[in-house]
């Protein structure tokens with residue numbers, strides 16, 4: 001199978017190549033046929049759109065938007081929409097593929113997609129963001145649909161943007177279609193438990209891995225990069241289970257307190273301070289990158305891609321990395337982490353709690369019924385725990401890292417489904 005040589009990794013890795021090099025190793029381990037390999041590696045649909053928006057000063061600015069559907073083999077495609085200046089086609093392609101693998105790892109009936117707009121929401125008014133979100137939805141109206149492609153929040157978006165997307169889509173259909181997006185406000189059919197779902201899943205993945213690595217949560221220290229939706233919920237929930245969170249960070253910098261940060265206080269500070277930790281006094285401010293190299297048991301990157309690279313992986317002291325963010329570890333860093341016996345619970349497993357509860361939201365919308373928070377949490381915890389155990393067993397069986405094991409589980413499922421559907 002000559003085609004499955006690991007993808008050449010250039011000095012500066014791009015996220016799609018990083019994804020492909022793991023995919024290739026797992027495909028090789030599974031002995032995947034050439035035909036299926038070619039189907040699974042190629043995104044099903046890639047759309048780039050220009051979005052003219054009237055700004056508050058009356059000028060018109062044109063933004064670039066993307067939606068990539070990587071696969072719809074397991075079902076309608078699913079994945080968030082990111083508003084960030086770093087958004088580009090390769091990033092969205094990688095994020096879409098990760099969604100395919102993620103849904104397969106936790107065994108939910110979705111394919112993978114991702115979208116994004118290159119913009120800086122922090123510098124835009126609410127009105128400008130609303131017009132941009134509605135234009136994006138309108139321009140991609142043929143792509144979206146509760147049985148076709150179902151967006152959700154990602155970096156820079158949340159329930160507010162999902163409400164606008166749902167409203168814009170519903171108008172085009174002449175009726176309310178709340179199952180077209182997930183992560184909505186509760187009053188519009190959002191699910192109890194969705195806001196905290198990704199952080200909660202990270203907590204379950206972290207505790208499951210700590211058990212295997214024989215790290216006692218009550219003696220463990222943890223550092224968390226990113227204090228947005230995922231990072232702050234992971235911090236809060238781990239802290240409630242005895243883990244001492246000694247460092248947190250956001251775009252303003254990192255904050256360290258070896259005695260443990262009061263997470264509820266930090267969240268309250270951020271919420272009262274325009275969503276920023278700038279000026280937080282409950283910890284000492286340290287340079288952002290130093291957080292990654294602290295002497296902790298568990299490191300949770302929960303901000304963005306490619307923060308753990310071949311250049312810094314050797315400096316990581318944590319025994320366990322639990323990937324709240326998508327793609328925080330580059331492919332070249334994997335080998336260094338393995339050499340140093342640092343385990344990484346990969347993104348496509350660790351942060352799958354979000355899409356799992358998005359699936360529950362979609363199910364509830366279609367049933368026209370609301371589940372209790374207890375039911376949502378119980379079911380998502382069970383899925384996360386079962387999925388972790390499955391990936392762990394596969395890692396033992398194939399003698400591979402948890403990351404490659406997760407890709408093996410995912411690729412096996414998607415390729416088998418493709419065969420059953422008569423794809424070839």
Ligand SMILES: NC(=O)C1=CN([C@@H]2O[C@H](COP(=O)(O)OP(=O)(O)OC[C@H]3O[C@@H](n4cnc5c(N)ncnc54)[C@H](O)[C@@H]3O)[C@@H](O)[C@H]2O)C=CC1
Nearest residue numbers: 155156198226227228229230250251302303325326351354
């Ligand atoms: N929200 C969700 O349900 C899910 C999110 N993810 C992933 O988790 C990551 C974070 O997403 P969210 O928490 O939703 O985004 P968010 O927009 O709520 O928060 C992002 C956080 O990262 C911080 N950040 C940005 N650049 C940083 C830097 N250079 N250094 C340190 N911190 C920095 C921001 O200040 C903010 O605190 C992304 O990779 C996203 O794709 C994955 C699965 C689901």
Ligand SMILES: O=C(O)CCC(=O)C(=O)O
Nearest residue numbers: 079080152154354355358
């Ligand atoms: O909740 C969802 O549907 C997708 C969340 C997402 O974009 C992700 O898991 O990266």
